[in-house]
Amino acid sequence: MKKSTNPFYDISLKKRHAKTKRFKLFTYSSLIFSLAFLLFFIVDIGIKAFPTLKQAYVYVDVTYSQKSMRSSRAAIDRKYKKIVSRAYLREIPKHIKQNPHLLNTTVKKWVLADDQVDQYLKGHYTKLKSRDKAFVDELVKNNLLELQFNRIFFTNGDSKVPEFAGILSSIIGTILTLIITMLFAFPIGVMAAIYLEEFSKDNLLTQIIEININNLAAIPSILFGLLGLAIFINSFGLPRSSALVGGLTLALMTLPIIIVSSRAALRSVPNSIREAGFAVGLTKVQVVTGHVLPLAFPGIMTGSIIGLAQALGETAPLIIIGMIAFIPDSPTSVLDAATVLPAQIFTWAGMPERAYIEKTAGAIMVLLSILVLLNSTAIYLRKKYEVKW
Amino acid sequence: MRSRFQRVEEKLITSTLLIASIISVLITFGILFSILFEAIEFFELKSFSYFLTGTEWSPGVENSRFGALPIFAGTFIITIIAMLVAVPIGLGSAIFMSEYASFKMRNRIKPLLEMLAGIPTVVYGFFAAITVAPLIVELAQSIGLEASFNSALASGIVMGIMITPVISSLSDDVIRAVPDSQRKASLALGMTSSETISSIVIPSAIPGIISAILLGLSKALGETMIVVMAAGLRPNLTLNPLEDMTTVTVRIVDALSGDQSFNSPETLSAFALGLILFFVTLGINIISVVMIKRFKEKYKVNTL
Numbered sequence: 042m043k044k045s046t047n048p049f050y051d052i053s054l055k056k057r058h059a060k061t062k063r064f065k066l067f068t069y070s071s072l073i074f075s076l077a078f079l080l081f082f083i084v085d086i087g088i089k090a091f092p093t094l095k096q097a098y099v100y101v102d103v104t105y106s107q108k109s110m111r112s113s114r115a116a117i118d119r120k121y122k123k124i125v126s127r128a129y130l131r132e133i134p135k136h137i138k139q140n141p142h143l144l145n146t147t148v149k150k151w152v153l154a155d156d157q158v159d160q161y162l163k164g165h166y167t168k169l170k171s172r173d174k175a176f177v178d179e180l181v182k183n184n185l186l187e188l189q190f191n192r193i194f195f196t197n198g199d200s201k202v203p204e205f206a207g208i209l210s211s212i213i214g215t216i217l218t219l220i221i222t223m224l225f226a227f228p229i230g231v232m233a234a235i236y237l238e239e240f241s242k243d244n245l246l247t248q249i250i251e252i253n254i255n256n257l258a259a260i261p262s263i264l265f266g267l268l269g270l271a272i273f274i275n276s277f278g279l280p281r282s283s284a285l286v287g288g289l290t291l292a293l294m295t296l297p298i299i300i301v302s303s304r305a306a307l308r309s310v311p312n313s314i315r316e317a318g319f320a321v322g323l324t325k326v327q328v329v330t331g332h333v334l335p336l337a338f339p340g341i342m343t344g345s346i347i348g349l350a351q352a353l354g355e356t357a358p359l360i361i362i363g364m365i366a367f368i369p370d371s372p373t374s375v376l377d378a379a380t381v382l383p384a385q386i387f388t389w390a391g392m393p394e395r396a397y398i399e400k401t402a403g404a405i406m407v408l409l410s411i412l413v414l415l416n417s418t419a420i421y422l423r424k425k426y427e428v429k430w
Numbered sequence: 431m432r433s434r435f436q437r438v439e440e441k442l443i444t445s446t447l448l449i450a451s452i453i454s455v456l457i458t459f460g461i462l463f464s465i466l467f468e469a470i471e472f473f474e475l476k477s478f479s480y481f482l483t484g485t486e487w488s489p490g491v492e493n494s495r496f497g498a499l500p501i502f503a504g505t506f507i508i509t510i511i512a513m514l515v516a517v518p519i520g521l522g523s524a525i526f527m528s529e530y531a532s533f534k535m536r537n538r539i540k541p542l543l544e545m546l547a548g549i550p551t552v553v554y555g556f557f558a559a560i561t562v563a564p565l566i567v568e569l570a571q572s573i574g575l576e577a578s579f580n581s582a583l584a585s586g587i588v589m590g591i592m593i594t595p596v597i598s599s600l601s602d603d604v605i606r607a608v609p610d611s612q613r614k615a616s617l618a619l620g621m622t623s624s625e626t627i628s629s630i631v632i633p634s635a636i637p638g639i640i641s642a643i644l645l646g647l648s649k650a651l652g653e654t655m656i657v658v659m660a661a662g663l664r665p666n667l668t669l670n671p672l673e674d675m676t677t678v679t680v681r682i683v684d685a686l687s688g689d690q691s692f693n694s695p696e697t698l699s700a701f702a703l704g705l706i707l708f709f710v711t712l713g714i715n716i717i718s719v720v721m722i723k724r725f726k727e728k729y730k731v732n733t734l
Contacts, residue, residue, distance in 0.1 A: 057622050064624035065530060071522025072539065075598075078591055079546055085561055086553070232450035240444055241451075252719075253455045259645065259715040260708070261652020263679050264461055266686075267704045271464035275692065293457050300454065324436065326443050354550030357654035357679070361686050383552045390556045390659060398560065405553050412548060 086402050086409075092163045093403030096191035096204060097154035099124050099180065103133070105143040110134050117152075123173050124180070126153040128205035153193070154186065156203040156396040162188055166395055194403060198369045199385065203396035206389070208404050213371040214284055214364075214379035215353065221288020221375055222295055222352050227345055229292075230299030234341075237300070238307040239329050258297040265294050266361025274362060282363040282378040290358050295348040302344020306337040339426030346419040350412050356383040382408050465708060468701035475695045481702060487665040489685065489696040496699050498706075500665035504675030505651065508586045508661060511671060512650045515590025517643060520597030527598070528605040529627055540599075547595035555659030558588035563660055570672055580662035580674035589656050593646040600645065604638030604722075605631060607731040637728075641721035648714040652707060654679040678703045 051057075101121050109116035113133040117125055129152050137143055158177055161167040169177070180186035197207030233250075241247040269290035273279045279286050310333050318328035359365070365384045372379040380388070382404060389401040473481070476496045484497020523543065527536050563584040570577035577583070608631050616626040632639070662674025663684060685700035725731075 057625065061622040061624040064628070065526075068522040068526035068530060071519040072526045074519055075523055075546060075591070075594055076539070076542060079542065082549075082557060086557065089560070229450045229453055232447045233454060236444075236447035236451045240447060250451050250455055253458050255719060256712065256715055257454060257458055259648055259711065259718075260458075260461065261648075261654070261679070261711055263652060263654045263682055264465065264704055264708055267468075267682070267701060268457075268461045268464050270686065271468055271701075272460060296454060296457065300451075324440055326440050350548070354548075354552070356550065356552040357658075357683070360658075360683055363687075365687070383550055386552050386556065387655070387659070390552075390559065401556060405556060408550060408553070412550070416548065 086405055089399060090402035090406040092165075092399045093194055094191055095163075095188035096193060097159035097162050098151040098187060098189045099154045099158070100149065100151055100185040101125065102147050102149050103152065104147045105133075105137050106145055110137055120176070123169070124154055124158055124177065124186070126155050126202065126204050128200060128202040129153040151189065153204055156394065158186070159188075159204055160396055162186075163399075194400070198371055199367060199380070199388070200369060201367075203392070203394050203400065206397070206400055208382065208385060208407060210368045210371040211380045211382045211385035211404075212407075214368065215381040217284035217372060217375050217379060218287045218291065218359075218364075218381055219349060219352060221285055222291040223345070223349060225289060225292035226295040226299055226348065226352075230296050230345070230348075231303050231341060233296075234300045234303030234307060235329060235334070238304045239333065240325070254297050254300055258301070262294060262355055263357040263361065265290055266358030268293070269358060269362045280376050280378070282366045282380075283376050284372060284379040285375040286362050287359050287364050287379070287381065288375070290362060291352040291355060294355065294358070295352045298348035298351060299341075299345050302347065303337070303341045306340025306344065307333060309340060310336045336428070339422055343419045343423045346415055346422070350415040350419075353415070354383060354408070354412060356381075356387055359384050360387065382411075462708065465701050465704045468698055469705040471693070472695060472698035472702045475698070485667055487681075489699060494695060496695065496702075498665075498678075498681075498703065500667040501676055501678055501681055501703070502706075503667055504582065504661070504665065505677040505679075507669070507671060507675060508582050508589065508657060508677055509647065509650045511583060511586025512589035512593060513643070513647060515587055516593045516597055516646055516650075519590075520594045520642075520646070521601055521639070523594070523598040524601035524605060525627060525632075528602045529623070529631070540602075543595045543598060546591065547599070549592075551592065551653060551655040552659070554588050554592050555655040555657075558584050558656055558660035562588055566672070575672060577672035578662065578674040580660065581672050582661060582675040583671040585657050585660040586671065588660065589650055589653055592653070592656065593649050596649055597642050597646045600642035601635070601639050604635045604642065604725060607638070607725075607729055608634045609729060634729075635725070637721045637725040641718040641725070644714050644718035644721070648711040648718070651714075652679065652711055654683060658683050678707050682707075 099121065101117050101124075104116050106115070111134075113130040114122070116130065116133050157167045157169050161169050161174060161177060162181070167174075177186060193205060194207045196209055197205060198210030200206040233254075237247065237250065241250075269286055273286045273289055274281050279289075314332055314336065315328050318332050319325075323331070359381060363378075364380055365388055366378050366380060367388075368378060368380045386401055386404045386408065389397045389404065481496055481498050483499060484495060485499050486495045486497045487500060488495050527539060531539065563579050563581060566581055566584050567577045567579055612630055612634060613626055616630045617623070621629070657677045657680050661680060662676050663680060664674060664676060665681075666673060666675050668675070682700040682703050685696055685703075691697070
């Protein structure tokens with residue numbers, strides 16, 4: 042509009058509109074930035090993790106003799122010394138003991154190659170000398186050395202030899218720890234939620250409990266680790282690094298999440314259900330256990346799975362209570378020293394060998410997939426059992 | 431008529447439920463006392479005033495000194511960097527989602543942002559140490575500066591990304607709860623949409639936004655894995671974000687993963703640092719809760 046015809050003409054209008062545009066652009070770009078970061082992050086970890094799927098194997102003669110029982114290096118030709126994995130050779134005497142019929146035979150088979158060879162094949166930095174590199178190239182040309190699917194990563198425990206390291210022991214440790222966590226956090230959390238939502242009177246005690254639960258959810262996780270160390274390990278004398286202590290510590294952290302979500306689920310059950318129960322003469326306990334709780338149960342489950350997913354990703358308190366120990370064999374009870382998947386990621390990330398980087402990224406991918414699976418289950422449950430009152 | 435047995439049963443169940451909810455209070459006191467007692471033991475061995483103001487942190491040597499000032503400074507600087515990343519991005523995304531995005535778009539974007547919050551911190555730590563830190567070293571080199579591989583900047587930036595969804599999610603809810611009549615009144619007076627947002631909507635929502643920022647702040651202060659993996663171990667009193675620094679949480683982890691006996695001042699120093707962390711985050715959380723309560727009362731919202 043022209044200045045002369047419009048009495049409301051504002052000379053700064055153009056500037057103000059430009060400012061509006063800039064402002065919108067700023068908010069839009071900050072959103073794009075966070076989403077772009079998420080994408081970059083997942084692609085970056087994915088690219089780093091991808092090589093873990095394959096591992097170098099070499100086709101050699103393995104001689105099972107008395108001599109190789111004593112010194113396993115005798116089992117293969119000397120020229121393969123730098124090619125075959127040390128960890129594989131170490132297993133040979135054990136392998137012969139388990140299969141005595143193999144003694145005094147020579148078998149041609151695919152065996153695990155050294156991590157330096159593996160890294161060379163994947164095009165990463167390697168400590169191999171140029172002579173060894175030429176030998177590897179020749180083997181590859183004759184199809185005697187190749188990358189195969191990496192089963193070891195899923196069937197082995199931790200190892201100081203990168204090509205022999207896997208996530209099995211940490212997965213089992215994670216399962217044991219989370220079982221303990223849910224065994225304690227779920228019943229206590231649900232009971233506390235039922236009390237606060239259905240039975241409590243509005244008095245000082247209730248208020249203290251409510252403030253406290255909000256606070257508990259915001260306490261830094263590392264402080265729960267200090268609690269676990271001082272109380273569970275030093276006062277109760279429970280074994281250090283065990284799944285029991287780890288599970289209990291995580292249970293304390295998961296408790297507020299379960300309480301808050303269970304309360305929301307209980308609150309969403311309409312009052313008419315309760316009143317109908319009272320009208321036919323049920324007691325309060327009967328109304329809650331027979332009618333309110335079953336209706337709120339899907340919501341409670343959803344919240345608990347989300348709590349479980351958070352416990353699964355937690356590392357800091359577990360480091361404090363010593364769950365970063367080197368665990369090559371899977372724990373068999375909750376009192377054994379154990380490690381969990383995030384702690385395994387932490388230990389591997391600190392290893393000097395280049396080959397551990399892809400293992401770390403691989404373990405991260407496994408962890409993220411489990412988290413996505415758990416969260417989608419929670420969303421599915423919510424969608425399936427959601428009731429519109 | 432109800433039988434006596436039934437009445438006893440009712441009482442029993444109710445008290446079991448009460449005990450379950452009291453456990454949550456016991457946990458808080460458990461944390462407080464377990465840290466407090468060990469911290470007191472530490473301050474019997476080492477001076478409290480030097481702990482707060484001293485600049486030399488030398489555990490493990492004879493006549494070890496525990497001056498935590500450089501550790502607090504490092505925590506402070508890394509947290510500031512994180513907030514410098516998280517506050518504009520978090521607020522910007524929140525404003526876009528609540529004011530500009532369509533209902534459908536918001537429903538699609540919000541879960542994606544929450545994915546950022548669901549990623550375990552150990553994964554962020556790996557990313558900060560392996561990808562971001564070398565990137566910063568290279569960038570610094572290209573402009574003629576020298577950066578450490580354990581620079582405060584790397585862990586600060588990644589930590590900022592981590593707390594962005596904390597700030598954006600709560601701010602989005604708060605901005606959304608500001609009554610629409612305020613927006614319409616402002617637009618009717620001829621203000622542009624950005625003027626409406628920045629001078630009407632945001633000031634109305636400010637208690638809630640501050641609460642969200644404080645929540646992010648307390649998360650940043652207590653964050654452990656990112657700094658343990660990407661920041662340094664050396665207490666370093668400097669303002670240069672390209673140098674390595676250490677934080678309270680890093681020193682706690684370091685003190686407890688050593689081989690010292692439990693009653694040595696090295697181990698006990700972790701509890702002294704933990705005590706400070708506990709009270710600082712507690713204070714921030716309480717202010718945050720009060721702020722959001724004020725907002726809720728002002729606009730009578732119950733959904734937050």
